[in-house]
Amino acid sequence: MRRTLFCLVLCLGIAFRSAGPCSAHPFNNGYTYIHLHENTADVRLLLPFLVMLQYDTNHNQAISDDELKAQQEEISAYMESHLQLFGNLRPMTYSLTGLKSIIQEETEDPMVELDFHFQSDSPIDKLDVVYDVVLADVDPDHQNFIQIFDGQGKVALQQVVDKYAHKLEYVNGGEVRFPVDFLALIAVLGVQQAVKNSALLLFAAWLCIQPVRLRALLKTALVFAAAGLLGSILSFRSGFELPQPWAEWFGIALVLSLAAAMLLRRNASGHRFAAALLGGAQGLAAFRSVMEAGVPGEYKMIFLAVFHLGMLLALTGMVYVLYTLAAVLRGKVGNRKKENGIG
Amino acid sequence: MDNLSMILMYLNLGLEHIISGYDHLLFLFSLIVISKRFKDVLKIVTAFTIAHSITLSLAAFGLVPVYPKWIEAGIALTIVYVAIENFFVSDSGWRWLVTFVFGLIHGLGFARAIGEIGFDKHHMITSLLSFNIGIELGQLGVVAVVLPLLLHLQKNKTFYTWFFRCSSACILVIAAFWFFQRILG
Numbered sequence: 001m002r003r004t005l006f007c008l009v010l011c012l013g014i015a016f017r018s019a020g021p022c023s024a025h026p027f028n029n030g031y032t033y034i035h036l037h038e039n040t041a042d043v044r045l046l047l048p049f050l051v052m053l054q055y056d057t058n059h060n061q062a063i064s065d066d067e068l069k070a071q072q073e074e075i076s077a078y079m080e081s082h083l084q085l086f087g088n089l090r091p092m093t094y095s096l097t098g099l100k101s102i103i104q105e106e107t108e109d110p111m112v113e114l115d116f117h118f119q120s121d122s123p124i125d126k127l128d129v130v131y132d133v134v135l136a137d138v139d140p141d142h143q144n145f146i147q148i149f150d151g152q153g154k155v156a157l158q159q160v161v162d163k164y165a166h167k168l169e170y171v172n173g174g175e176v177r178f179p180v181d182f183l184a185l186i187a188v189l190g191v192q193q194a195v196k197n198s199a200l201l202l203f204a205a206w207l208c209i210q211p212v213r214l215r216a217l218l219k220t221a222l223v224f225a226a227a228g229l230l231g232s233i234l235s236f237r238s239g240f241e242l243p244q245p246w247a248e249w250f251g252i253a254l255v256l257s258l259a260a261a262m263l264l265r266r267n268a269s270g271h272r273f274a275a276a277l278l279g280g281a282q283g284l285a286a287f288r289s290v291m292e293a294g295v296p297g298e299y300k301m302i303f304l305a306v307f308h309l310g311m312l313l314a315l316t317g318m319v320y321v322l323y324t325l326a327a328v329l330r331g332k333v334g335n336r337k338k339e340n341g342i343g
Numbered sequence: 344m345d346n347l348s349m350i351l352m353y354l355n356l357g358l359e360h361i362i363s364g365y366d367h368l369l370f371l372f373s374l375i376v377i378s379k380r381f382k383d384v385l386k387i388v389t390a391f392t393i394a395h396s397i398t399l400s401l402a403a404f405g406l407v408p409v410y411p412k413w414i415e416a417g418i419a420l421t422i423v424y425v426a427i428e429n430f431f432v433s434d435s436g437w438r439w440l441v442t443f444v445f446g447l448i449h450g451l452g453f454a455r456a457i458g459e460i461g462f463d464k465h466h467m468i469t470s471l472l473s474f475n476i477g478i479e480l481g482q483l484g485v486v487a488v489v490l491p492l493l494l495h496l497q498k499n500k501t502f503y504t505w506f507f508r509c510s511s512a513c514i515l516v517i518a519a520f521w522f523f524q525r526i527l528g
Contacts, residue, residue, distance in 0.1 A: 031459045046459070106458025108411040145460055155463055157344065158352060178348040226488060233362055299351055301358040301477075 027109070030133070030144040036172070037151060038123050041085055041092065043116040046104065051134045051142050052112045063112055068099050075099065079114065079133065086128040087120030094118055129168040131161040141239040143297060160297030179296065186303050189293060190310020193286065194318075199251025203278055204318040206255050207271060208326045217319050223272050224279035225312035231283020232290070232304050240284065247285035251278050283308070349463055350473045357477020360456050361485070366418050366521060367449055368485060373425045373514045374442055375486065376493060376507055378435040384490060388482065390439035394446025395453060396475055402454030403462055403471050411458075414451045416525040421445040422518035429511040453478060 031046040049056075052063050055071050068075065076096040085092045098115030127148070134142050143162040148170050150156040157170050170176075194200050203224075207217050235241055258274055286307065295303040344352075361367060371391070378384045401407040425441070453474075463470040497503045 029459075104459065106409070106411070106461075107455055147460070154465060155344065158460070176344045176348055178345065178351055180347075230488065237363055299355050301355045301362075302351055 028139050028142050030142060032131075032144055032146040034127075034129070034146065034148045035153075036124060036127060036148055036156070036170075039087075039120050041087075041118040041120075041124070041127065043083075043085070043118060045079075045083070045114040045116070045133075046102075046111045047114070047133070049110050049112070051139045054138060055112075062110065063101050065101050068101060068112065072096075072099055075114075079116070082132040082134075083116070084130040085118045086130070087118075087124040088122060088126050089128065090120070090122075092118040092120045125172050127170045127172065129161075129170075131166050131168070135163050135166060145298075158298060160300075162297050164291035165294065165297055178299070182294075183303065183306055186290065186293065186295065187306050187310035187313075189290070190307040190312075191314040192310075193289070194311040194314030197248060197251070197282070199248045199255065199278065200282070200315060201318065202252060202255040203274070204315060204322055206258060207319055208322040210271060212271075214320070214323050217323060218316060220272050220275045221312060221315045221319055224275040224282075224315055225308050227276040227279030228283035228286065228311055229305060229308040231280040231285075232287040232308065233283075233301075234280075235284045235287035236300065236304075241288045242281060242284035244285045244289065247281045250281050254278055282311070286311075344463075346466070346469065349466055349470060353462075353470045353473035354477040354480070356457065356460065357474040357479075358481045359477075360453065360474075361478045361481030364452075364456070366422065366518075367452070367482075369514055369518065370418070370422045370425065370445070370449065371482065371485065372489060373422060373429060373511065374438060375435075375490065376510060377429055377432065378438075378490075378493075379497065380435075381490070383435045383438065384486065386439035387435070387442045388486060390443040391446040391449070392479055392482070394443045395450030395478070398447045398450030399453045399475060400471060402451055403467070407451070409451050409454050409458070411455045412525065414448060414455055416522055417448045418452045419518050419522035419525055421448055423515060423522060426511045426515035426518060430508070 027048050028050050030048065030051065033044045035042045049061070049063055053061065055067055055075065056063055057067050057070070076099075079096060080094050083094075085094075095117050096114065097117050098113065100113050102111055102113045103109070104111050129146065131144055131146070133144070140163050143160050146157075146159050146161060146168055147155055148157040150172075157168075157176050159168050161168060207220060210217070254274060254277060258270075287304070290304060290307050291300070371388075374387050374391075375384050378387070398407065402409050425445070428441075457474060462474070496506060
């Protein structure tokens with residue numbers, strides 16, 4: 001009873017401590033609506049207060065119209081260099097037409113609304129957008145959902161820009177297609193990363209010398225992949241990235257300590273827990289490499305799932321081959337022992 | 344955009360929303376933490392799915408109004424209620440009913456979350472369905488990871504008793520904080 005009460009008080013303390021900074025949803029997403037006309041583009045950019053607090057001069061965690069008006073020139077100069085539109089590969093002329101603090105109608109979120117007018121000297125056949133707003137200097141985990149509307153007001157393109165992919169390309173009248181081939185490439189990347197990973201190879205070898213059935217080992221591989229996906233999601237949401245060599249060294253140290261424990265205690269429990277740890281670490285490290293491969297931000301979860309499916313396939317393959325080899329070796333050793341009359 | 348791009352984009356949005364919607368995840372966790380049978384969890388998840396699909400669809404078609412501040416505060420209150428209830432009940436057999444009622448509020452929360460992007464007006468049903476499927480897949484993924492862990496922990500009854508009380512107490516504190524933050528913020 002005392003232990004329960006102690007734990008209860010401890011957990012409540014931790015919860016009180018963490019309830020302050022925790023929030024139910026990420027509040028650092030921005031939204032851009034681009035209405036494309038023949039020679040011009042009208043852009044409406046919505047940014048949450050959280051990424052605009054550098055303009056909060058009275059430090060009340062809110063941005064007022066007066067604060068924006070007082071810093072309009074500074075904001076305009078910043079936006080001109082951090083939000084660029086190119087019509088047919090030529091820079092479009094920029095002008096800030098509106099700047100105000102609003103409460104977003106659908107969500108009631110307080111936001112800063114910036115309106116721009118971009119002019120091209122010829123009809124726009126191809127539009128390129130380079131978005132660097134707040135990414136490098138304020139919040140590297142910021143992402144912006146960009147929607148481009150054609151002359152009829154129909155959504156022609158939706159794309160997410162973030163620190164990994166901050167450029168967008170749209171060909172007027174062209175249809176945007178889902179990159180199916182690239183999905184297959186990402187699965188191959190998952191296989192490649194697993195095969196090249198020495199920690200994973202060691203882990204597969206360690207698994208195969210366990211006195212367990214192949215089915216149980218395949219379940220362990222599934223745990224590894226699920227933990228990997230969770231690790232990548234954690235990296236995406238928290239912005240924490242584990243360097244790949246660290247993840248690999250962690251894996252090697254883990255397998256070596258498992259092997260040492262097996263030699264000392266003569267039992268081999270906890271391979272699923274180890275798989276979860278190893279998978280989590282690999283997932284934390286893999287997120288960056290997957291995104292840097294050029295994954296479109298608006299499909300990031302699907303690509304991450306496919307990448308970890310590739311890793312799962314590779315680990316399953318490794319386990320299957322090594323298990324078969326181990327079984328053959330065990331059979332030979334058994335036969336030799338029988339021939340020599342041992343055991 | 345071709346149909347496949349649109350379907351997968353909304354599916355991705357649904358997935359992203361559920362995995363970063365910590366309030367929905369906490370609600371789901373607090374519901375299943377007392378479950379001892381897979382059948383009960385299945386009932387809870389199904390009730391939640393049906394309920395939030397109803398209100399999400401109604402809100403998407405503009406048939407029910409969405410008041411973000413009140414809905415968000417309401418979501419926090421649903422979590423507070425379930426966390427408190429966890430201290431007084433031991434059976435989750437009938438929990439699907441509470442889940443259904445509260446799921447209706449969470450559905451409006453999902454509608455609010457997609458407010459800035461909106462559904463594709465030219466492919467309303469397809470985009471709505473894709474977003475919903477994304478939410479379901481994310482939800483099932485979370486249950487698939489959490490449930491085996493909970494069932495494993497339940498093997499040690501003494502440990503599970505304090506784990507279950509402590510987690511419910513933490514959920515209660517966090518949800519109460521969210522409620523006041525949302526209502527006063």
